[in-house]
Amino acid sequence: MGEFDLIERFFTRPARRAAVGVGDDCAVFEVGAGMQLATSTDMLVEGRHFLSTVLPERLGHKALAVNLSDLAACGAAPLAFTLALALPRADAAFLEGFSRGLLALADAHGCELIGGDTTQGPLNICITVFGEVPRGQALLRRGARAGDDIYVSGTVGDARLALEVFRATHALDGAGFEQVRRAMELPQPRVALGQALRGIATSAIDVSDGLLGDLSHILRRSDVGAVIEADLLPRSDVMKAQPLPLQRLCTLAGGDDYELVFTAPADRAAAVLDAAKTAKVAVTRIGRARSKTGLELIDLQGRTLENSFGSFDHFRS
Amino acid sequence: MGEFDLIERFFTRPARRAAVGVGDDCAVFEVGAGMQLATSTDMLVEGRHFLSTVLPERLGHKALAVNLSDLAACGAAPLAFTLALALPRADAAFLEGFSRGLLALADAHGCELIGGDTTQGPLNICITVFGEVPRGQALLRRGARAGDDIYVSGTVGDARLALEVFRATHALDGAGFEQVRRAMELPQPRVALGQALRGIATSAIDVSDGLLGDLSHILRRSDVGAVIEADLLPRSDVMKAQPLPLQRLCTLAGGDDYELVFTAPADRAAAVLDAAKTAKVAVTRIGRARSKTGLELIDLQGRTLENSFGSFDHFRS
Structure with a gap:
């Protein structure tokens, strides 16, 4: 042929x-x-x-x-x-x-x-x-403002969890593996959500290299910082059954999620939820932008967690 | 980095x-x-x-x-x-x-x-x-009509001649090699000519896989045939100094030329030449489209030449 x-x-x-x-x-x-x-x-x-x-x-x-x-x-x-x-x-x-x-x-x-x-x-x-x-309505990485809520769509981390199983650094039962493998191999692009967020979100990016790494592009472009509540990150049931350090690695720095991370003013929370409903995709508030630069991770008790998660770089990893 | x-x-x-x-x-x-x-x-x-x-x-x-x-x-x-x-x-x-x-x-x-x-x-x-x-003015492969003249821009074959030298199937002196090597490595896209031919040319294609092969795409899409005068194909001085069989191979089936092959009604010949002048690129009439399908090659005496030149196919050669 x-x-x-x-x-x-x-x-x-x-x-x-x-x-x-x-x-x-x-x-x-x-x-x-x-x-x-x-x-x-x-x-x-x-x-x-x-x-x-x-x-x-x-x-x-x-x-x-x-x-x-x-x-x-x-x-x-x-x-x-x-x-x-x-x-x-x-x-x-x-x-x-x-x-x-x-x-x-x-x-x-x-x-x-x-x-x-x-x-x-x-x-x-x-x-x-x-x-x-x-014209003029594209969601961009710049545009986040101090005080904006930070959201992510769907769940994050399953693709990385599947990769760890392929790498034989972790084991899952057959059903759990098939579920996270689908997340890795059949990501669902959030096309309807992106369009529904026009005029509501102040910035957006998709999670391809890891949530913290991709969020940091928004922060740098928008000249703001953020506090992220690590335990608020939305996780699948399979993910929730894993050890906490692995959950943190996969959800915060996993990559290959193809969920949207975006910011919106706090007074637009209802509009964000309406957009999510229209798009039939869950969205979860995971933190807030602030004027102090840098990205702070905290747990449910408000304690600062060490942020040792880098972003994926094709020429560094 | x-x-x-x-x-x-x-x-x-x-x-x-x-x-x-x-x-x-x-x-x-x-x-x-x-x-x-x-x-x-x-x-x-x-x-x-x-x-x-x-x-x-x-x-x-x-x-x-x-x-x-x-x-x-x-x-x-x-x-x-x-x-x-x-x-x-x-x-x-x-x-x-x-x-x-x-x-x-x-x-x-x-x-x-x-x-x-x-x-x-x-x-x-x-x-x-x-x-x-x-809107509606793009030059396409379909559109050539029986009786249209067939033209090519610039000269053809030098890139293939350079390839033959790289393959060590042929030798050139240093100056000649540098000239054809430039043709291969620094092709000049005929952007101005393409725009000048809008409303004049009835079909066009660029020569990437060999003149006859690319022309045959026009003929098939336009449901016409053609007679091409092999010895009219425009050649560089370096090309003209090569053996005739090599000239024919390089000019008719060489590929990597990035010249335009196009058709235009015979009564638009003056407009074609004006477009070429505007674009500061030579164009040469090399044959004529006809209603009988197939591509016939003839020499200056009108004798039919055997056409054994295929088009380049990335999965066949």
Whole structure:
């Protein structure tokens, strides 16, 4: 099977939104009147962003999910995406599963595959996603103010817990492992929540490198500090059954969560909860921004905890 | 040097066009009123798209050039691009040269780096480029009509000639090698020509996989055939000094030329030449589209030549 055959077979569908879709030099599409284009690109490499044990269908899902999560963090509505794929060989079984998982998530979010590139090489998946947001309304990392509440969506830490099991540093029973493995391999981008938070949240970011590390991007950009109550971080039942030090590591510095961390004024708490209800996603208040810079961790008794959790850096870990 | 340091050091410049540039979850920008967004993505892998001998500065140039060439083929004006980069290690010397070549070409075309991703992994460069084109005016592969003239810009074949020297299947003197090596490593995307051809050309494509192979995409999409006069293909002086079989291989099936192949009605020949003059690029008529499908090659005496040249396929060669 050659390059053009496999594009045709697995990735070409009739263009819907795009004026020109897969199969020309460029894809061509329009952004709505009064809208700005939001775009993000993420590159996934085996061993860094996924393990060789992942099912192709789940890998296809995750490759798009991490990009949709960036749109979600900006409050943008998904429009379309391009896929560039380097493969060691044209493997029909892999591509069948990969494209199925990819396109199922794309369809769920009305996000159209409009173009791409395929080449022979070490496995590498690079997706660029396009969304639209009303002019000036994108949620950004800057914008948090002292006194704002800090929230996180869903639960955090399960993906890291799964990784620790894969690394054989920790053991779980079969059902528990399957649950956290799904969190790692099938993250659900919070696209509806991001859009519902427009005009309410003062800043937002998605949790890809660890909650504290990603939150620190907001704090630095917004020139504020924060107090985080470590024990308020939302956890799955599987997580709650683990030793507390492991819970703290996974929830505070786990990474790969693809939940939204965001800030909102204290007097908008009801609006935040309404947005969460609209988006059918739980949100939990985990702390508060303050003018004093730096990030302080406290426990339920208000005692300061040592913060020894770094953020994930692809060239440091 | 960590991931965030190297983004800051080599790739972060103040946003100009973009409302939000490098450093947030998404980049945010606007497309002009009445304009459509044109986008293309290309992934470059060592050993497939470039040799390990290429200077980082030239690699940075080429990585963006091949993407700008896709915008050119659509007649779109460059706006911005994202860069995803997998590197074996954070190599400051490589990144300094790479970013210099990349950003110099970007500046020459007013194309702003607005976001990206970096990760550790086998060297892989994935750029997604954004341009704009007046609604409905994009040049496409479909649109060629029987009777249209077929043109190519610049000269073709030098990049392939350089590759043959690298492969040691052919030898050139030092000056000749440097000239064709520049063609391979520093292609000049025909951005101005593409825009000047809007409303004149009936179809267009850029030559990345070989002139005949890329032209055949136009013919198939347009449901026409063509007669190409092999000896009319524009060649550099270095090329003209080579044996005729090698000239034919390089010019007809060489690839990596990043010239535009396009069609235009015979009665628009003067407009085509005016567009070429405006864009300061030579264009040469090399044949004619016809209703009979298939691609016929003829020599100056009108004799049919055997067409044994395939198009480049990343999973077949």
